[in-house]
Amino acid sequence: MKKFIISSSILSADFARLGEDINKVLIAGADKIHFDVMDNHYVPNLTFGPQVFKxxxxxxxTAPIDIHLMVKPIDRIIYDFIKVGAKHIIFHPETSKNIKKTLELIKDYGCTSGLALNPKTSFNYLESVMDKINTILLMSVNPGFEGQLFIPNTLNKIRQLRKKINDSKYKINLEIDGGIKINNILSIANAGANIFVIGSAIFHQKNYKYVIDEINNKLLKNSN
Incomplete structure (x- = not known):
């Protein structure tokens, strides 16, 4: 896998031509797609479900699509996405009655899993599940809406999580979601993140390739 991964959030895409717009961003250089599922219950917005994914x-x-479930309760809808081809499921610990069982459910279906942490969510949720997850998704905005500003204190949390991952010895991706732009991505990478969920900073521009190239050029400085 590349050292740094650009995951385009389709929450900011053109819904009237969703397939075409996603294909356009992939051709422009995005590595994967981030599919935000919101239920107007756990978070204050309503987006899309399994049939849109299908x-x-x-x-x-054909690019990898991460299913980010902001839905409560969680377990039943996991199966709905699995049966239409989902391969990677991320959920929030507050949405599950038993986090370990939900993670085991995802694994039993042959998928990789991730745990998403809101800005105010305690890292304590990670203590007994580090061996069961492939990704930690840290929200750098309050979930529910696109186009929000990056919360500055997130940088400290990224450093703390990177240390926690390194100390655990497990191969866990550290993914950041919210308010990522050309002018702050290098500081986010330097803090320890390796996957970047980017929506409006790409989809709200006319030239997707220019933005993604600029982002990758910034990240290249971190690699050298």
Missing amino acids: SLNDYGI
Whole structure:
């Protein structure tokens, strides 16, 4: 896997031509797609469900798609996404009655899993599940809406999580979601993140390739 991964959040895409717009961002250089599922219950917004995900597969999108579930309760909808082809499921610990059982459910379906932490969520949720997750997704905005500003204190949390991952010896990706732009991505990478969920900073621009190239150029400085 690349040292740094750009994951484009389709929450900011053009819904009227979703398949075409996603294909465009992938051609421009995005590595994967971030699929935000919101239920107007756990978070104050309503987005899309399994059938929209299936439509992307049917359209011919073959790049990895991370399913980020902001839904409560969580377990039943996991199966709904699995049966239409989901391979990677991320959920929030507050949405599960038993986090270990939910993670085991995802694994039993043959998928990789991630745990998402809101800005105010305690890291204590990670203590007994580090061996069961592939990704920690740290929210750098309060979940529910696109286009928010990056919360500055997130940088300290990224450093803390990177140390926690390194100390655990497990191969866990550290993914950041919210308010990531060209002018702050290098500081986020330097703090220890390796996957960056980017929505409006790409989809709200006319030239996707220019933005993604600029982001990758910034990240290249971190690699040298």
